[in-house]
Each structure stands twice: as C-alpha cells, then as structure tokens.
Amino acid sequence: MLAQEFVLLAQSSICDCVNTILRNLKKKKLTLVVYGLSAYLKDQSRKEKRRFREHVSATAENTNKSNKKAVVPMSEDVVFTSADMESLKVKLLLQTDCSLWPVETAEELGKIIARITKAVAERPFKEERLEQTFDFYAADVSGNIKVSKDGHGLERLWQQQLMQFPLVALETSQAIASRYPSPQTLIQAYKTCGCDKDASLLLQDIPIRRHA
Numbered sequence: 001m002l003a004q005e006f007v008l009l010a011q012s013s014i015c016d017c018v019n020t021i022l023r024n025l026k027k028k029k030l031t032l033v034v035y036g037l038s039a040y041l042k043d044q045s046r047k048e049k050r051r052f053r054e055h056v057s058a059t060a061e062n063t064n065k066s067n068k069k070a071v072v073p074m075s076e077d078v079v080f081t082s083a084d085m086e087s088l089k090v091k092l093l094l095q096t097d098c099s100l101w102p103v104e105t106a107e108e109l110g111k112i113i114a115r116i117t118k119a120v121a122e123r124p125f126k127e128e129r130l131e132q133t134f135d136f137y138a139a140d141v142s143g144n145i146k147v148s149k150d151g152h153g154l155e156r157l158w159q160q161q162l163m164q165f166p167l168v169a170l171e172t173s174q175a176i177a178s179r180y181p182s183p184q185t186l187i188q189a190y191k192t193c194g195c196d197k198d199a200s201l202l203l204q205d206i207p208i209r210r211h212a
Contacts, residue, residue, distance in 0.1 A: 003035060004040060007080045010080060010084070015091065015092065015095050018030055029097050030099075031099050032101070033102075034100065034102045036104060041080065044081075126167055189202060
C-alpha cells in the first residue's frame with residue numbers, strides 16, 4: 001500500500017477496511033506494508049511549515065496595510081503526523097490484531113517479502129517439529145558422531161542433543177553450546193535462575209549466526 005493511500009484510510013476508516021479484508025480472506029491476522037511512509041510524512045511536515053510561514057507573512061502584510069491586526073485563516077487541511085502514526089499502530093493492533101511495517105525503499109520491500117515468504121514456507125516444518133517427541137539416545141547417533149577417549153566429538157554430540165528440542169536448528173544448537181559447552185553447565189545455569197521467568201529468558205540474548 002502506498003503512503004498517500006494509507007494516510008487517507010488512516011484519517012477515515014482503516015480499521016473497518018482491515019476487518020473487511022480479514023473477513024474476505026477468512027484470516028485472523030494481517031500485515032500492512034506501507035511504502036514510502038516516512039518520506040511522505042516528512043514532505044507533509046515541510047508543507048505544513050511552509051503554510052504556517054505563509055500564514056504569518058500574510059497576516060503581517062494585511063496588518064501593515066490596514067494599520068490594525070488582521071488574521072488570515074490557516075488552511076484546514078488535516079496533517080497526519082508521526083505521533084498520529086504511533087497511535088494508529090496501537091489502534092490497529094488492539095482492534096484488528098494487524099501489524100504495520102513501513103518501508104522506504106524497494107530493497108527494504110524486497111527483504112520483507114522474502115522474510116514473509118520464508119516464514120510461510122517454514123511454517124509446516126516448524127509445526128511438525130513442535131509435534132515431535134524427544135527421542136534422543138546417545139546410542140542412536142554413535143555411528144554418526146564418534147566420541148574419542150580424549151573427548152573429541154562431545155561438543156557435536158551435545159549439539160545433536162539440543163537439536164532434539166522443537167524449533168532448535170543447527171545454528172541455534174551451536175550458539176547454545178558455545179555459551180554452555182555441556183548439559184551440566186546449562187543445568188547449573190538454570191538452577192541459578194531466581195524464578196521461572198528468569199529461566200524462560202536465559203537463552204534469549206545468545207547471538208545466533210545464520211548460515212547463508
């Protein structure tokens with residue numbers, strides 16, 4: 001959706017429009033991608049400042065001509081501001097469960113399309129992973145991952161164990177194993193957590209290197 005079209009809807013009935021789209025598509029969630037919104041808002045801000053300067057100049061000129069204060073009415077055009085934009089994001093999310101992604105360039109738009117396409121393509125796989133049970137046994141992979149007497153191979157075996165959890169891919173298991181190099185270190189880290197919330201957030205800040 002182009003920025004100008006979005007702003008026109010935003011000033012009238014965008015929530016009704018989104019709900020209509022959701023009903024027609026029989027969907028519960030929608031993502032609105034708005035192209036060129038930041039540039040459009042900046043342009044509107046410049047126009048508003050120019051109108052204000054012209055208003056002040058015209059008022060001063062008329063006052064000088066008539067030797068008394070003369071007020072020239074301002075334009076009644078409604079200006080959509082960045083603050084309005086933030087309020088609208090919250091309104092859309094609360095009333096329609098719709099998220100808003102503003103993009104400014106064709107490159108950004110392409111990246112978002114690629115991200116959404118990837119998420120849709122991976123969804124069946126992730127749902128399947130969530131339904132899988134934890135069935136890892138060291139004996140099952142001993143033929144693939146050999147552990148030598150000096151411990152070589154234990155790291156890869158630990159990564160293999162982590163990958164048995166739903167949605168844990170190779171990159172994620174490698175990141176966790178780099179921070180907690182053995183099951184015991186991870187267990188000890190969880191034991192030091194003060195509450196369930198701290199435990200649930202233990203791994204969230206571990207950086208994950210995605211392979212190309």
